[in-house]
Amino acid sequence: MSKVEFNKETGPREVFCGLTSIVWLHRRMPDAFFLVVGSRTCAHLIQSAAGVMIFAEPRFGTAILEEKDLAGLADAHEELDRVVKDLIGRRPEIKTLFLVGSCPSEVIKLDLATVAEKLNKRFLGQVRFVNYSGSGIETTFTQGEDGALKALIPLMKSSDDEKLLLVGTLANNVEDRFKKIFGNLGISNIESFPPRQSTELPKIGKNTKVLLTQPYLSDTVRDLKHRGCEIISAPFPLGIEGSTEWFLAAAKAFKINELKVHEIISPLINRAKLALESHKEILKGKRLFLLPESQLEISLARFLHNECEMDLIEVGTPYLNKDLMKEEINLLPDNTKIVEGQHVEKQLDRVRESNPDLVVCGMGLANPLEAEGISTKWSIEMVFSPIHGIDQAADLAGLFSKPLKRNQILTSKTLVTH
Amino acid sequence: MELTLWTYEGPPHVGAMRIASSMKDIHYVLHAPQGDTYADLLFTMIERRGQRPPVTYTTFQARDLGGDTAELVKKNIKEAVERFKPKTLLVGESCTAELIQDQPGALAKGMGFDMPIVNLELPAYSKKENWGASETFYQLTRTLLKEKVSYSEKISPLRWKEFGRRPKVNIIGPSLLGFRCRDDVIEIQRILSEQGIDTNVVAPLGANPDDIERLIDAEINICLYPEIAEAACEWLKRNFGMEYTNTIPIGIKNTIEFINEVHKKLDLPLTNKKELENKSKLPWYSKSVDSNYLTGKRVFIFGDGTHAIAAAKIAKEELGFEVVGLGTYSREMARQVRATAKDLNLEALITNNYLAVEDAMKKAAPELVLGTQMERHSAKRLGIPCSVISTPMHVQDVPARYSPQMGWEGANVIFDDWVHPLMMGLEEHLIDMFKHDFEFVDGHQSHLGHTATKAKETLNSDEKEKNSKEGIIWTESGRAELTKVPFFVRGKVKTNTEKYAILRGIPEISDETLYDAKAYFS
Numbered sequence: 049m050s051k052v053e054f055n056k057e058t059g060p061r062e063v064f065c066g067l068t069s070i071v072w073l074h075r076r077m078p079d080a081f082f083l084v085v086g087s088r089t090c091a092h093l094i095q096s097a098a099g100v101m102i103f104a105e106p107r108f109g110t111a112i113l114e115e116k117d118l119a120g121l122a123d124a125h126e127e128l129d130r131v132v133k134d135l136i137g138r139r140p141e142i143k144t145l146f147l148v149g150s151c152p153s154e155v156i157k158l159d160l161a162t163v164a165e166k167l168n169k170r171f172l173g174q175v176r177f178v179n180y181s182g183s184g185i186e187t188t189f190t191q192g193e194d195g196a197l198k199a200l201i202p203l204m205k206s207s208d209d210e211k212l213l214l215v216g217t218l219a220n221n222v223e224d225r226f227k228k229i230f231g232n233l234g235i236s237n238i239e240s241f242p243p244r245q246s247t248e249l250p251k252i253g254k255n256t257k258v259l260l261t262q263p264y265l266s267d268t269v270r271d272l273k274h275r276g277c278e279i280i281s282a283p284f285p286l287g288i289e290g291s292t293e294w295f296l297a298a299a300k301a302f303k304i305n306e307l308k309v310h311e312i313i314s315p316l317i318n319r320a321k322l323a324l325e326s327h328k329e330i331l332k333g334k335r336l337f338l339l340p341e342s343q344l345e346i347s348l349a350r351f352l353h354n355e356c357e358m359d360l361i362e363v364g365t366p367y368l369n370k371d372l373m374k375e376e377i378n379l380l381p382d383n384t385k386i387v388e389g390q391h392v393e394k395q396l397d398r399v400r401e402s403n404p405d406l407v408v409c410g411m412g413l414a415n416p417l418e419a420e421g422i423s424t425k426w427s428i429e430m431v432f433s434p435i436h437g438i439d440q441a442a443d444l445a446g447l448f449s450k451p452l453k454r455n456q457i458l459t460s461k462t463l464v465t466h
Numbered sequence: 467m468e469l470t471l472w473t474y475e476g477p478p479h480v481g482a483m484r485i486a487s488s489m490k491d492i493h494y495v496l497h498a499p500q501g502d503t504y505a506d507l508l509f510t511m512i513e514r515r516g517q518r519p520p521v522t523y524t525t526f527q528a529r530d531l532g533g534d535t536a537e538l539v540k541k542n543i544k545e546a547v548e549r550f551k552p553k554t555l556l557v558g559e560s561c562t563a564e565l566i567q568d569q570p571g572a573l574a575k576g577m578g579f580d581m582p583i584v585n586l587e588l589p590a591y592s593k594k595e596n597w598g599a600s601e602t603f604y605q606l607t608r609t610l611l612k613e614k615v616s617y618s619e620k621i622s623p624l625r626w627k628e629f630g631r632r633p634k635v636n637i638i639g640p641s642l643l644g645f646r647c648r649d650d651v652i653e654i655q656r657i658l659s660e661q662g663i664d665t666n667v668v669a670p671l672g673a674n675p676d677d678i679e680r681l682i683d684a685e686i687n688i689c690l691y692p693e694i695a696e697a698a699c700e701w702l703k704r705n706f707g708m709e710y711t712n713t714i715p716i717g718i719k720n721t722i723e724f725i726n727e728v729h730k731k732l733d734l735p736l737t738n739k740k741e742l743e744n745k746s747k748l749p750w751y752s753k754s755v756d757s758n759y760l761t762g763k764r765v766f767i768f769g770d771g772t773h774a775i776a777a778a779k780i781a782k783e784e785l786g787f788e789v790v791g792l793g794t795y796s797r798e799m800a801r802q803v804r805a806t807a808k809d810l811n812l813e814a815l816i817t818n819n820y821l822a823v824e825d826a827m828k829k830a831a832p833e834l835v836l837g838t839q840m841e842r843h844s845a846k847r848l849g850i851p852c853s854v855i856s857t858p859m860h861v862q863d864v865p866a867r868y869s870p871q872m873g874w875e876g877a878n879v880i881f882d883d884w885v886h887p888l889m890m891g892l893e894e895h896l897i898d899m900f901k902h903d904f905e906f907v908d909g910h911q912s913h914l915g916h917t918a919t920k921a922k923e924t925l926n927s928d929e930k931e932k933n934s935k936e937g938i939i940w941t942e943s944g945r946a947e948l949t950k951v952p953f954f955v956r957g958k959v960k961t962n963t964e965k966y967a968i969l970r971g972i973p974e975i976s977d978e979t980l981y982d983a984k985a986y987f988s
Binding site: 059060061062063064066067086087089091092093095096097105106108109110111112113114115117118124127128130131134135151152154155183184185186189191343350393398410411412413414416418419426 | 467468469470471472473475476477480499500501503504505506508510511514515516517518522523524525526527529531545549560561562565566589590591592594734749759821850
């Protein structure tokens with residue numbers, strides 16, 4: 049392991065809670081509905097994070113707790129029953145309904161597991177109910193996906209067939225690319241989790257080899273291990289280096305010759321390097337500060353340093369699982385400063401002191417930092433854009449070079465007055 | 467428990483944040499978990515604010531719940547006071563903290579600070595954003611002024627005469643995330659100043675705690691946005707005798723009425739009455755022959771109480787539209803909206819359910835929708851032109867240019883903003899009318915995008931249905947005539963004709979039945 053400096057920080061934070069992951073999960077599984085059991089704050093949070101509402105009816109909603117629900121718990125269960133019945137009446141196409149716990153439902157100890165169990169009996173053969181918590185007292189942003197996936201594992205049937213299981217939400221086009229490349233490598237039995245349809249859950253067992261596409265799935269990984277799955281240790285498929293190592297690790301698990309991997313991905317790597325050049329020119333030597341939010345920060349730092357030659361000032365992460373991140377940390381330059389957790393005010397002090405060229409941060413902080421003359425990139429875009437794989441390396445770099453390039457354009461004087 | 471897919475208003479603590487963020491030298495310590503920090507982006511993204519809201523979130527976690535969350539609150543209060551040095555501290559809790567009952571306000575008061583502390587109790591499970599903003603501003607005003615109540619005589623609106631100076635007023639209510647508040651304030655100040663009236667304090671937008679203490683230097687209050695200002699104005703009236711205005715100066719008639727009301731309250735003679743008629747271009751633009759086609763345009767209105775009521779008056783009396791639907795999500799303003807709706811022979815729609823609004827919109831078959839961002843989306847789906855008149859809003863509703871809703875310039879802005887989408891609608895009609903001419907380029911792009919085309923296709927396919935649901939048959943001539951009706955009223959004409967046919971027991975609808983029904987319903 050490289051000599052990386054680990055720090056922990058506590059204090060006021062500036063991050064989304066796990067409910068936010070519903071924004072991409074509901075798009076990944078169009079036959080699922082996410083019902084948050086929470087407050088008006090929860091509803092307002094998700095709609096604010098989701099931005100413009102273009103659908104007539106979204107596949108997520110909130111059962112808003114009211115004063116009368118807080119008075120007695122038995123009532124709350126009945127009320128939730130009623131809301132669910134209405135909802136299923138309205139949306140008969142829904143196949144899986146996620147009951148999502150929130151801060152208030154956790155604090156009043158609303159037992160969503162029991163509710164889900166009862167509803168499963170009542171709607172047997174029509175809708176499946178699973179529950180997990182996306183509450184901000186337990187989860188940060190992407191950890192919501194971890195909870196949702198973990199909740200689906202008990203529904204996955206067992207099979208001892210050898211297969212590669214890609215775990216973590218991917219953009220559909222990226223997923224297709226990966227499957228094609230693995231096919232070329234000779235791995236044909238590939239499935240994804242979460243699947244594109246909530247009812248088409250992959251079967252798992254002792255010959256399932258799990259390859260993670262996202263770094264924030266600690267609980268899911270633990271439960272998959274319990275089901276006998278083998279976890280392939282690899283960095284994450286962000287950038288050329290990460291993706292190459294990722295393909296190599298998978299190939300090794302399937303006893304595929306390393307040379308064959310290189311043979312297949314070399315043309316992709318060459319193409320990607322070419323595409324990366326123009327971004328690297330902008331990013332090279334620029335100093336980067338990553339605030340914690342998505343848990344993608346460590347992988348991004350590795351990519352932006354190793355492939356785009358940026359200098360790392362501080363790499364924040366809301367949560368650090370050293371075991372899962374082992375391969376990533378190994379690839380980081382010596383003396384990288386990783387900070388787990390957050391004291392937003394102290395961290396912003398460090399941002400100002402270090403005067404970075406680019407800060408990766410949440411949407412609440414971006415404009416205020418820009419107003420102080422510091423270029424920013426919103427981290428939420430990383431979870432909405434197709435950024436995984438060799439073919440997307442330049443696009444990923446582009447997310448970071450664009451704000452710097454824009455700044456350059458706006459401060460330059462290219463046209464003279466005639 | 468209430469199923470909510472989308473909500474017009476946020477929780478009440480977001481209302482408190484609107485007050486805190488609008489002001490200077492104030493800090494708000496909010497006992498809340500980390501996810502609640504999302505609210506910052508409403509200000510930094512929608513309003514493009516270059517400053518973070520002055521809010522410290524205590525960020526308690528599940529593991530803190532077993533321990534001492536009260537200590538965590540105190541630690542955060544201490545740090546926030548040391549770092550931000552506010553002149554006044556707001557302390558409150560969001561929905562989750564309300565359940566664990568740490569009473570952060572009481573804790574803060576026990577910490578020995580010498581600055582005023584406002585303890586905000588905003589019930590998250592029964593109240594919403596606008597109420598929270600109103601309550602916060604009221605509590606803040608009360609905290610900063612209550613000591614002056616006993617010493618003070620009632621403020622006479624006429625005292626400026628004794629003082630030998632111009633009358634002074636406060637402008638109360640404008641806040642961040644309010645609709646066009648930034649520009650309304652400039653417009654109203656300009657109007658007042660022209661009338662020889664000075665502005666004492668504008669609050670909460672841009673004010674600091676010292677300004678709040680100076681509120682009583684003015685003679686009267688201008689209650690600009692009752693949703694937020696009325697509670698504080700009422701308290702100032704009760705305790706200091708300060709009168710406040712009732713007229714909201716949106717539209718020409720209301721702006722003139724407002725100026726009259728202010729003069730009357732201050733006993734200031736109004737010398738330029740005649741001039742006022744010509745201050746805005748709206749009356750002449752509305753009278754000019756080009757606007758003839760605006761007559762009787764069907765308009766559907768939904769928004770906050772203040773803007774919805776004002777829009778109804780302008781639509782009906784200043785632009786000559788027909789109001790076919792009126793509603794609000796502000797329960798606090800339900801009574802007034804109902805009364806206005808009654809005057810228009812309508813039943814007001816009071817709801818927080820946007821799908822109910824969309825249904826009502828569909829049924830009313832309007833030619834123009836005036837609503838919030840959500841109605842803009844709904845109208846787009848239905849292929850109906852829309853203009854946004856109220857919060858909730860998106861980033862495009864905070865325009866770079868000066869674009870108030872109030873006063874003379876506000877009326878100009880409203881004329882343009884409402885009439886342009888209609889002209890585009892007219893263009894849409896022309897496209898529909900001329901699409902069979904040989905010069906017409908196939909695939910002409912509608913400004914409404916493909917949604918509108920699809921909406922039309924749905925309507926067309928409806929028309930192709932041989933029989934209506936009630937088993938009434940459309941004859942060849944009936945269907946041919948129906949296709950000649952402009953698309954935006956076609957649905958309505960179809961329903962009305964069928965209704966008429968059922969009423970009269972007519973089994974087959976011909977072109978003549980269509981005209982019979984038209985005459986019957988006109």
